[in-house]
Structures are given as C-alpha cells and as structure tokens.
Amino acid sequence: MMDLDRLFYPRNIAFVGASENILKWGSYLFTNIIDGGYSGNLYPVSKSRETIYGRRAYPTLGEIEGEIDLVIVTTPASTVMDILAQCSSKGVRNMILITSGFSETGAEGVELEKRVSGFARENGIRIVGPNTMGIVNTQNSLFANGTHVRPGRGGISIIAQSGNVGNQMMEWAEQENIGLSKFVGSGNECVLKCEDYLEYFAEDEDTSVIVMYIEGVDDGRRFFEVAKKAAKKKPVIALKAGRTGTGGRAAASHTGALAGSYRIFEAAARQSGIIVAGSPMELLALASAFDSLPLPGGNRVGVVTLGGGWGVVTADECEERGLTLPELPEKIRDHLDSMLPAFWSRGNPVDLVGQPDVNVFRESIEIMMSSDAYDAIVFLGIVGSMKFIMRVYEAARRLGGNLDADVKSVKKRLDEVQNQILDRTIELMEKYDKPVYPVALILTDEDDIIHRKEDSRYSAIIYKSPEEAVLCLEKQYQYSRFLSSV
Amino acid sequence: MMDLDRLFYPRNIAFVGASENILKWGSYLFTNIIDGGYSGNLYPVSKSRETIYGRRAYPTLGEIEGEIDLVIVTTPASTVMDILAQCSSKGVRNMILITSGFSETGAEGVELEKRVSGFARENGIRIVGPNTMGIVNTQNSLFANGTHVRPGRGGISIIAQSGNVGNQMMEWAEQENIGLSKFVGSGNECVLKCEDYLEYFAEDEDTSVIVMYIEGVDDGRRFFEVAKKAAKKKPVIALKAGRTGTGGRAAASHTGALAGSYRIFEAAARQSGIIVAGSPMELLALASAFDSLPLPGGNRVGVVTLGGGWGVVTADECEERGLTLPELPEKIRDHLDSMLPAFWSRGNPVDLVGQPDVNVFRESIEIMMSSDAYDAIVFLGIVGSMKFIMRVYEAARRLGGNLDADVKSVKKRLDEVQNQILDRTIELMEKYDKPVYPVALILTDEDDIIHRKEDSRYSAIIYKSPEEAVLCLEKQYQYSRFLSSV
Numbered sequence: 004m005m006d007l008d009r010l011f012y013p014r015n016i017a018f019v020g021a022s023e024n025i026l027k028w029g030s031y032l033f034t035n036i037i038d039g040g041y042s043g044n045l046y047p048v049s050k051s052r053e054t055i056y057g058r059r060a061y062p063t064l065g066e067i068e069g070e071i072d073l074v075i076v077t078t079p080a081s082t083v084m085d086i087l088a089q090c091s092s093k094g095v096r097n098m099i100l101i102t103s104g105f106s107e108t109g110a111e112g113v114e115l116e117k118r119v120s121g122f123a124r125e126n127g128i129r130i131v132g133p134n135t136m137g138i139v140n141t142q143n144s145l146f147a148n149g150t151h152v153r154p155g156r157g158g159i160s161i162i163a164q165s166g167n168v169g170n171q172m173m174e175w176a177e178q179e180n181i182g183l184s185k186f187v188g189s190g191n192e193c194v195l196k197c198e199d200y201l202e203y204f205a206e207d208e209d210t211s212v213i214v215m216y217i218e219g220v221d222d223g224r225r226f227f228e229v230a231k232k233a234a235k236k237k238p239v240i241a242l243k244a245g246r247t248g249t250g251g252r253a254a255a256s257h258t259g260a261l262a263g264s265y266r267i268f269e270a271a272a273r274q275s276g277i278i279v280a281g282s283p284m285e286l287l288a289l290a291s292a293f294d295s296l297p298l299p300g301g302n303r304v305g306v307v308t309l310g311g312g313w314g315v316v317t318a319d320e321c322e323e324r325g326l327t328l329p330e331l332p333e334k335i336r337d338h339l340d341s342m343l344p345a346f347w348s349r350g351n352p353v354d355l356v357g358q359p360d361v362n363v364f365r366e367s368i369e370i371m372m373s374s375d376a377y378d379a380i381v382f383l384g385i386v387g388s389m390k391f392i393m394r395v396y397e398a399a400r401r402l403g404g405n406l407d408a409d410v411k412s413v414k415k416r417l418d419e420v421q422n423q424i425l426d427r428t429i430e431l432m433e434k435y436d437k438p439v440y441p442v443a444l445i446l447t448d449e450d451d452i453i454h455r456k457e458d459s460r461y462s463a464i465i466y467k468s469p470e471e472a473v474l475c476l477e478k479q480y481q482y483s484r485f486l487s488s489v
Numbered sequence: 490m491m492d493l494d495r496l497f498y499p500r501n502i503a504f505v506g507a508s509e510n511i512l513k514w515g516s517y518l519f520t521n522i523i524d525g526g527y528s529g530n531l532y533p534v535s536k537s538r539e540t541i542y543g544r545r546a547y548p549t550l551g552e553i554e555g556e557i558d559l560v561i562v563t564t565p566a567s568t569v570m571d572i573l574a575q576c577s578s579k580g581v582r583n584m585i586l587i588t589s590g591f592s593e594t595g596a597e598g599v600e601l602e603k604r605v606s607g608f609a610r611e612n613g614i615r616i617v618g619p620n621t622m623g624i625v626n627t628q629n630s631l632f633a634n635g636t637h638v639r640p641g642r643g644g645i646s647i648i649a650q651s652g653n654v655g656n657q658m659m660e661w662a663e664q665e666n667i668g669l670s671k672f673v674g675s676g677n678e679c680v681l682k683c684e685d686y687l688e689y690f691a692e693d694e695d696t697s698v699i700v701m702y703i704e705g706v707d708d709g710r711r712f713f714e715v716a717k718k719a720a721k722k723k724p725v726i727a728l729k730a731g732r733t734g735t736g737g738r739a740a741a742s743h744t745g746a747l748a749g750s751y752r753i754f755e756a757a758a759r760q761s762g763i764i765v766a767g768s769p770m771e772l773l774a775l776a777s778a779f780d781s782l783p784l785p786g787g788n789r790v791g792v793v794t795l796g797g798g799w800g801v802v803t804a805d806e807c808e809e810r811g812l813t814l815p816e817l818p819e820k821i822r823d824h825l826d827s828m829l830p831a832f833w834s835r836g837n838p839v840d841l842v843g844q845p846d847v848n849v850f851r852e853s854i855e856i857m858m859s860s861d862a863y864d865a866i867v868f869l870g871i872v873g874s875m876k877f878i879m880r881v882y883e884a885a886r887r888l889g890g891n892l893d894a895d896v897k898s899v900k901k902r903l904d905e906v907q908n909q910i911l912d913r914t915i916e917l918m919e920k921y922d923k924p925v926y927p928v929a930l931i932l933t934d935e936d937d938i939i940h941r942k943e944d945s946r947y948s949a950i951i952y953k954s955p956e957e958a959v960l961c962l963e964k965q966y967q968y969s970r971f972l973s974s975v
Contacts (some may be wrong), residue, residue: 025878026845026894038884056888103842107797108832151880165798167870167930174931218801244798247607249814250805254836257797280958283802311593311743311777312651312730315704316769319736328735346594356589359512384653392511394637398524399511401541406511444653445660448934470768 005129005195007203008098011140011185014043014074016147017064017095020077021047021087028077028101029077031149032137039146039153046071065088069406073097075137080104080112083119083133091126098123099147106191107134107257119194125489128194135190136166139173141183142209148186150174157182158211159290164189164218165244165257172214172287179452181291184209196221198229205233205238212293214286215241223267227275230361234276235489238293238482242280243268276485280479285474292475295453295462296438298483299476302326305377306352307367309384309444313469314352315405317381317442318474326480328352332376342366359392361420365427368375372439379476380439385424387444389417425454425463432461438479440472441465491681493689496583497626497671499558500529503550503581505572506563506588507533507541514587515563517635518623525632525639532557549692550575559583559663559691561623561633566590569605577612581873584609585633586618592677593620593743601801606679614680621676622652625659629670636660638704643668644697645776648686650675650704651730651743658700660771665938670695682707684715691719698779700772701727704740709753713761720762721975724779724968728766729754762971764964771960778961781939781948782924784969785962786891788812792838793853793876795870795930799955800838803867803928807960812966818862828852841871845878847906851913858917858925861938865962866925871910872951873930875903911940911949918947924965926958927951 016036022029036045037056046067047055054060062076064086074095076086082100090098105116116133121132137148141156149166154176163169166188176183185204189197197220204210212235220226233239236286245254246265272279278293280286287440304326310312318328328351331339335347342363348354353367364385371380396413400406409415429437443465446452454463466472502522510514522531522543522670532553540546547553549561550572560581562572566588576584591602602619609616612907617624627642635652640662649655652674662669671690675683683706690696699719706712719725729738732751758765764779766772790812794800804814814837817825822835826848834840839853850871857866882899886892894902914925929936929951940949952958 023885023890025881025890030885033879034881034884035887056890104832112832150877151884165801167796168798168802171799171930178933205975216798218521218798239803244801244805246805247808249808250801252836253797253801253804253814253834253838256836257801257840283804284952284954284956310651310653311739312649312654312702312704313657315651315730315736315739315743316654318739319730319732320734320768322733328739346590346598348739350738350742352739352797354743391636395511395520397508397515398520398540398637399516402520402523404509404511404520404542410826444657447664468768468770470770 005199005203007129007142007200009072010129010131011145012143013097015046015069015071016041016043016073016075017046017048017067017071018075019048019064021049021060022056027077028149031342032075032077032101032147035146035148035151038151040144041146042144048053055325060429064093064095066298071095073099075099075101077101080115084122086331087119087122087126087128090128096128098128098130098191099135099137100130101135101149102132103134103138105133105193112439116191116193123194130194131187132190132280133193136170136188139183139186142186147390152177154183155180157184158202158209159183159186159214160207160210160212162187162204163216164197165216166190168216168283172283175284175287179286181453182294185209192221194317198222198226201233201239202229205236211237212290213237213239214290215239216247216286217243217281218242218257223244223271230277231275234485238278239276240278240280240286240289240293241272242283242286249298264403278482288471289475289478291453291464292479293482295464295481297432297436297461298486299379299438300483301378302480303329303376303378304476305371305374305380307319307355307371307380307382308352309355309388311348311354313383313442314354316346317367317383317469318352320470323432325474326473332374335370335374339367359388361424365424368428368439369431372435372437379437379470381442381472381476382439383442383469386441389421390445390447393417402419422454426456426488427452428463429456429459429461433459438476439463440476442469442472443467490864491685491689493615493686495558496615496617497624497627497631499583499631501532501555501557502527502529502559502561503532503534503553503557504561505534505550507535507546509541511872513563514635518561518563518587518633521632521634521637524637526630527632528630546781550579550581557581559585561585561587563587566601570608571607573608573612573614576614579901582614584614584616585621585623586616586676587621587623587635588618589620591619591679602677602679609680616680617673619679622656622674624670624674627667638663640669641666643670644695644780645669645698645700646671646690646693646696646698648673648675648683648690650683651702652676654702654769658769661770661773667773667939668780668962678707684708685723687719688715688959691722697723698776699723699725700776701725702769702772703729704731709757713757716763717761720971724764724778725762726764726766726772726775727758728769728772749921762968764968764974774795774957775961775964777939777950778965778966781950782965783947784916784965784972785865785924786969787864788966789815789862789864789963791857791860791866793841793857793866793868794838795841795843795874797834797840799869799928800834800840803869803955803959804838806956810959810963812959812963815862818860821856821860824856825853840925846908851910854914854925855917858921858923865923867928867955867958867962868925869928869955870930872907872927873932875907876931876933879903909939912942914949915940915942915945915947919945924962925949926962928955929953929960
C-alpha cells in the first residue's frame with residue numbers, strides 16, 4: 004500500500020507557480036492554503052518575484068532549506084520535467100500536479116505524461132494529477148484545492164475523477180453542515196490511481212465513509228479487489244459516470260478515461276459491496292446517512308406520519324425499493340388507540356391525523372422504535388411542525404388574540420421541544436441500534452439538516468423529502484446485508 | 490362544467506367554527522384568511538362567542554345579512570347536516586368542509602358522508618372535502634387553508650388529494666420563489682371531484698400549468714377525458730401515489746381512495762398527454778419549468794460546461810432519458826477554436842476548461858442557442874462561478890494582495906455580470922423559442938432560483954443539479970411531442 008500520510012499531512016509545502024494574479028490557478032490555490040489555515044511551512048517558488056503575499060519566494064526548490072514533504076505545481080506542462088528533476092535532487096516524494104495539457108489533450112500530451120510518470124516512478128515521486136483541482140484535508144486544515152470551499156470536519160472522504168463534481172459536493176457539504184475528512188481530485192492519474200486513494204482511506208482512522216466519483220479505471224481487477232477489502236471495513240459509495248455511449252465519449256475527452264461497460268461495473272460493484280449512487284447529490288446524501296445513522300438489521304419499516312398523504316408516498320417508495328411495512332403488532336395498536344382520535348389509521352403507516360400534541364409524537368416514535376417488528380423508522384411531518392404552530396401563533400397575535408405568553412418565549416419553548424424530539428431520536432438510535440429517518444414538514448434555509456448530540460455516536464439527519472429518506476434506508480439495508488454475507 | 494368562480498373568488502365568507510383557541514383548525518384557518526389579506530367580508534359563526542378576533546360573530550348563518558358566496562366549516566362531523574340545512578335556506582352554493590370523521594373512518598362515516606353529499610347535490614351546494622386542508626387563491630389573496638404558507642403569485646395551480654403533500658409543495662414554492670395561482674386539497678371528494686377542479690383550472694386564465702397529487706379517482710373514464718382536454722390547453726403534471734400494494738393500502742386508510750393498477754394509470758396518462766412525476770419535489774420542479782421556459786421542438790441537446798465532469802454526468806442523464814447530444818457543427822467548432830485554449834473538448838459537451846472569461850461564457854451560449862443543430866441548451870457551472878471568483882478575491886485581500894478595487898465594487902460588478910448572462914439567456918429563449926437550463930456551480934440560500942426579466946414571457950430557472958435540469962427537459966420534450974400529435 005502507498006503511504007500517503009505525507010501527502011495528506013505535509014509538514015511543509017513548496018508551491019511552484021504561486022502567484023498574486025487572482026485569475027491564475029497559482030493564486031486560487033496559494034491563497035486557499037493560507038486562508039484555509041494550514042499551519043505548516045509554505046514556500047512559494049517563483050523566478051520573477053521576491054515575495055508572494057508577503058512570503059519570501061525561492062527561485063528554485065533547491066534553495067529552500069530543510070525537507071519538503073509536498074510540492075504543488077501550477078506552472079505550464081512544459082516546465083514539469085524540470086521541476087521533477089528538482090524534486091528528485093531535493094528528495095521530495097509527493098507532488099500535486101494541478102497543471103493541465105497532458106493526456107487529455109491528444110498525442111503530444113500523452114507522450115509528455117508518459118515521461119512525467121516514468122521519471123516519477125523511477126524516482127519514487129507520487130503524483131496527484133495532472134489536470135487536478137487538488138486535495139483537501141479538514142483534519143489539518145489543508146485546502147490545497149482550486150475552489151475556496153470550507154466544509155467542516157467529519158468522517159466522509161471523497162475521491163473524484165472530476166474536480167468540479169468533487170468541488171460541488173464539497174460546496175453542498177459546507178452548505179448542509181455535513182462533515183468531511185479528505186478530498187482528492189485524482190485528475191489523469193498518471194501515478195496515483197483512484198484505487199490507491201481508496202486503499203489509503205480504507206485504513207485512515209479519520210475516514211468512516213468513502214465516496215467516489217468515477218469515470219473509468221485502468222485496472223478493473225485491482226480496483227474491485229481494493230474496493231471489496233475497503234467495503235468490508237467501511238461503506239464505499241460510488242457514482243459511475245460515462246454509463247452511456249454519449250457520456251462515455253464525454254469522459255474520454257475529459258480525463259481520457261475508458262468508460263467500459265456499465266453492466267459489468269454494476270455487477271462487480273454489487274459483488275464488492277460497493278453502494279452505487281445515481282447522481283452527485285445522491286452520493287452526498289448517502290454518505291451523510293452512512294456517517295450518521297446505524298445500519299438497519301432488516302428491511303421492515305415502521306412509518307409514523309402527521310398526515311396521510313406522506314404515508315402513502317413513503318409506502319410506495321418503500322415497496323418500490325424492496326422494503327416492507329409490516330402491520331402493527333396488537334400491543335402497539337392498543338397503545339396508540341388510547342392516545343389517538345377514533346379515526347386514526349390503525350395500521351402502518353401510523354397516521355397521527357394532525358394531532359399537534361408533542362407527547363403523542365414522542366410516544367409514537369418511541370413505541371415503534373422499541374418494537375421487534377421494525378428494523379427502521381421513518382417519521383414524517385413532526386420535525387418542522389413546531390414552526391407551523393409558531394406561524395399560527397404569530398398570526399393570532401397580530402390579530403390581537405388574547406394569548407398568555409409572548410412570541411419569543413413560545414418560540415423558545417417550541418424550539419426546545421423540537422430539539423428534545425431530535426435528542427430523543429438519537430438516544431433511541433443508540434439504545435436499539437436501529438436507524439430513524441425524520442422527514443421535515445417545513446425546512447427553512449436557517450435550519451440545520453444535521454442534529455448532533457454531545458458524546459453520541461449517531462446524529463439525526465432531517466430529510467427534506469420521503470424519497471430521499473427511503474433511498475438512504477434502502478442502501479443502508481443493502482450494505483448491512485453485504486456485511487453479514489462476508 | 491362546474492362554475493367554481495364563487496368558490497375561488499368569493500365576495501364574502503361565513504366561517505362556522507371560527508375560534509380563538511390557536512390549537513384548533515377553526516383558528517388555523519380563520520387567522521390565515523385574515524392574515525393572508527383577503528379583502529372580502531368574513532363573518533365568524535359561533536354560538537358561544539360575541540366576537541372572534543374582534544369581528545362580530547353570528548349564532549347562525551341565517552342571521553348574517555346579505556348574500557354568502559362561501560361557507561367554511563371546521564365544527565365536528567355531527568354538526569354538518571344542520572349547517573347544510575342553514576346553507577340551503579340562505580342560498581349558499583359553495584362550502585369548504587375541513588371537518589374529518591367521514592368516509593375515511595369506517596362504516597358510520599361512510600353513511601354520514603352519503604347523507605351529506607346527497608343533501609348537497611339536491612340543494613345545489615358544491616362541497617370541497619370533507620377531510621380537507623382547504624383552498625388557496627393567490628390572485629385574490631385567499632388563504633382558506635390549514636397551514637400558514639405564503640407562496641407568491643404565478644401560473645401554477647395545484648390539485649392535491651392530500652392536504653399535507655399539497656401544503657409541503659406550497660411551502661417549497663414559497664421558499665424557492667415559485668409563483669402559484671390556486672391550490673385545492675380535494676379531501677374525500679364527496680361532491681367536487683379532482684376532475685372538476687381540473688376542468689375548471691383548464692379554463693382558468695390565471696392558470697398556466699396544472700399539478701395533481703392523486704391517490705385514486707372514482708370515475709377513471711371521465712377523469713382521463715377531462716385530463717386530455719386540459720392537456721391540449723396547458724401542461725398537466727401528475728404524481729400518482731398508492732402505486733404499490735403497500736401504498737395502495739395506506740391510501741385506502743387515508744382518503745378511502747381505491748388505488749387501482751398503476752400500469753393502467755400510466756398508459757392512460759400517456760394517451761391523455763399527462764406528464765407523470767415520480768415525487769412531490771419533481772412535481773414542483775416540473776411545474777416551474779413548464780411555467781417559465783419554452784418547449785423544445787426536438788430532443789437534440791447542446792451542453793456547455795465549465796468543467797468536464799459535469800458534462801459527463803449530463804451526457805449520461807440525457808441519453809438515459811432519450812435525448813441526444815449531436816456533434817458540433819463545423820462552424821461552431823471553428824468559432825470556439827478561436828476563443829478557447831488548444832486543449833478544449835472540441836465536441837458536445839463544449840468544455841470551457843475552467844476559463845473565467847465572461848465573454849467566452851456569453852458567446853458560447855449564444856452560438857449554441859443560435860444553431861439549428863440544437864433544440865435545447867444546458868449550461869453548467871457558469872452561474873455561480875462569479876461567487877467563486879469573489880471568494881478568491883476576498884481571500885487575496887485578506888492576505889494583503891495588491892488589488893485595484895474594493896471588495897464591494899468587485900462584488901457588484903460580478904453580480905451585474907451574472908444578471909446580464911441570465912437576462913441574455915431569457916432574451917435568447919424569446920428570440921429562438923427554445924429552452925435553456927442553467928445549472929449552478931454554487932447556489933447559496935440567498936440566491937433566487939428563478940431569474941425574472943421585466944416584460945418577458947419567459948424566466949430563467951437556475952438548477953442545482955444536472956439531473957434535475959435534464960428531467961425537466963425530458964418531460965418538456967415529451968409534452969411538446971404530445972401537442973404535435975393531437
């Protein structure tokens with residue numbers, strides 16, 4: 004296995020091509036590394052400048068005193084062989100080659116890339132790229148990456164054969180407060196292949212879930228061997244792009260990847276325990292579920308809903324995804340009978356018929372969680388319903404209603420109630436080791452999609468739609484079966 | 490055809506069950522109507538109170554002077570026959586029956602509902618519901634609905650056999666600034682059926698797109714006859730819930746709907762020109778596309794992207810949905826050759842390989858739009874890229890970079906550039922009458938998803954993912970084919 008520790012945790016970095024021209028990649032990345040809070044030494048290398056952003060620049064790598072763990076390169080393709088020679092003299096082992104103009108551009112580029120990889124291999128230099136957006140490691144605040152995104156720390160690591168797809172995922176993660184561990188845009192993979200990163204992330208203690216955006220792999224056999232080993236340790240979720248003839252041709256012109264047959268990929272993925280996603284957004288939603296929720300032990304789903312329609316939509320999604328909704332055990336039915344109006348559904352989905360009583364919410368979820376009849380619970384419309392009550396309250400106040408508390412204290416109380424429900428959800432997930440998928444009635448931009456609780460293994464994810472919740476449940480069940488089969 | 494003008498545009502409303510208890514439906518709706526800005530007369534009817542929210546209450550309908558266009562009822566099921574008798578004496582023709590406890594609750598409820606509908610039909614009273622969340626009409630600010638949502642005005646009208654699914658769609662519409670015309674939760678449909686609303690909305694000048702959430706229809710033949718007539722006039726988009734055995738059982742317990750075979754529904758929908766959606770979120774996304782964009786005349790898609798990976802993902806989505814990506818005409822290739830670095834893709838998708846030049850964006854979109862080789866354009870990563878440049882700029886400033894303008898003026902300039910691109914997109918849609926689907930690089934919560942331009946027939950919708958854009962394109966193409974076949 005490649006030891007990529009000094010790549011992802013470099014003690015010092017030399018940056019060849021660092022620039023103050025803000026429209027250059029040498030500026031995107033250089034400012035990003037500093038602004039991102041990297042705490043090691045960072046040496047700009049420039050022939051023309053004495054300082055860059057106030058840091059002393061060195062004309063060549065050789066003139067930097069002390070060891071260099073990582074060299075980042077943004078200068079044109081024609082300069083790369085010379086820089087590699089400097090790396091070799093200096094004993095540098097890791098390079099991020101942002102520069103494009105290699106195998107993705109035609110015969111000449113292919114030739115140059117061969118010389119680069121040949122020299123690198125002979126001299127023990129590991130190269131990320133070329134034609135890459137770079138890497139991110141939130142664990143040491145290393146943002147050696149083309150776009151200024153700032154996802155928080157977490158357990159998800161991303162390997163992307165497309166920098167912009169990977170960066171869009173990081174952007175979503177930042178927006179939705181989903182924590183990431185590491186990111187690498189693998190580019191043309193002239194030395195380091197996506198399976199090398201996969202192998203490294205499988206062993207990485209800071210990575211709990213691995214996400215891959217793949218256009219094509221050079222050595223399918225090795226890729227799936229590594230993947231299967233990784234999948235036994237932690238979930239590996241992959242999106243395969245270039246599935247169709249049109250997509251495959253686009254992939255060939257993008258990273259030079261040979262797309263191969265999608266059917267063969269799917270079959271091999273299934274055998275290796277890889278979870279296959281349908282789109283970049285699904286990739287992230289699944290990663291977040293795997294990182295936050297326990298796995299279901301089976302496919303039996305209990306549904307609790309504030310309104311019937313959501314229950315129907317959820318039931319359809321479940322059955323279409325191979326999950327079942329077993330009927331309510333008599334004990335549960337009797338218990339709910341004592342709490343709910345006579346016209347409640349008396350079945351699974353449990354329809355709370357719009358009762359705004361918090362204790363009913365809590366008890367229904369609790370009783371379903373504790374039952375051996377269910378492996379997972381989806382509850383709908385409960386989170387967010389506090390906000391709905393709040394709006395009625397505010398309207399009533401505006402109309403001069405005679406209400407016994409002020410808006411602020413009601414809001415505080417309702418927020419507390421919602422947080423209690425989510426805290427309780429996390430406690431129940433820990434107690435019964437089964438997942439819960441809350442789907443919100445109202446989710447505004449200010450709401451956190453992930454609810455965390457101190458000292459808890461699990462977090463609650465609040466889903467915006469039943470279909471997203473059920474998709475995650477299906478794939479987590481699939482992975483749970485894989486783990487018990489190996 | 491039922492004349493529902495006085496239901497959706499009542500000059501005055503009597504509200505039986507209006508209440509100041511904010512946990513009652515009689516409060517949810519009553520406060521919502523006032524707070525929503527309804528400008529007609531609103532008379533609370535209450536035996537126990539003299540005023541409700543400062544408005545004089547009447548003990549019975551008979552005591553209200555003058556005509557009543559609409560009666561809203563939230564009192565228990567047992568009171569409804571008496572209220573109907575009062576309506577009949579008073580000459581009331583329209584009722585919204587929020588009350589539940591009818592056919593959805595078992596044999597006794599079925600019996601009561603039959604008496605209600607029988608009396609209503611004999612006396613010419615049209616009933617929405619029972620067991621409904623109510624109606625909304627943004628055109629006259631009528632929010633006679635259970636949740637306090639405030640979507641803006643627009644052309645989309647929603648018919649929902651589930652109040653909570655319908656209300657969640659309105660909530661999303663409000664959040665994403667998608668304009669709605671009317672909403673009705675059809676409930677148990679004891680008198681007015683979903684096809685009655687469909688027939689009315691088909692003729693309604695304020696409705697340009699009709700959206701339906703359906704669990705089951707009583708009279709399939711009439712439903713599809715009405716639907717086909719409607720679909721010839723304007724797009725009708727439907728989600729059928731209760732597709733599976735599990736979902737069908739849940740639907741039966743929800744609104745008593747008999748789900749029927751999904752295959753038969755799908756086939757009939759295709760023949761009638763109904764666009765079928767897969768989820769509530771899809772319903773709204775499609776409605777918004779149909780309301781804002783011209784229809785594509787064919788299935789030939791041109792893709793312009795700032796980065797290769799998105800192009801691959803989009804190409805896959807297109808082919809999987811029956812769309813094609815014809816190669817670039819020589820003229821366009823030569824033109825782009827003169828603008829782009831040597832290593833650009835030279836094919837469709839056009840990969841702008843990360844060039845941050847606004848003129849290149851604009852010209853690439855323009856040249857693709859103007860070409861007869863394409864019926865629709867998807868462009869990726871261009872909208873939002875200004876924000877990315879802004880972040881680099883801000884970082885450079887923080888690091889003491891020697892920049893010639895302040896952050897504020899750069900931001901303003903970049904915002905202007907983005908607005909110009911979107912304005913130009915709208916102009917080109919008008920000029921060539923073909924749709925454009927921009928997918929954003931970065932879309933934050935503050936961004937508007939819909940970009941409008943004064944005096945323009947069309948608006949630009951900014952998509953968060955390629956798959957959503959391509960889904961809309963596929964369904965718009967499908968509808969375009971339907972229109973040319975009838």
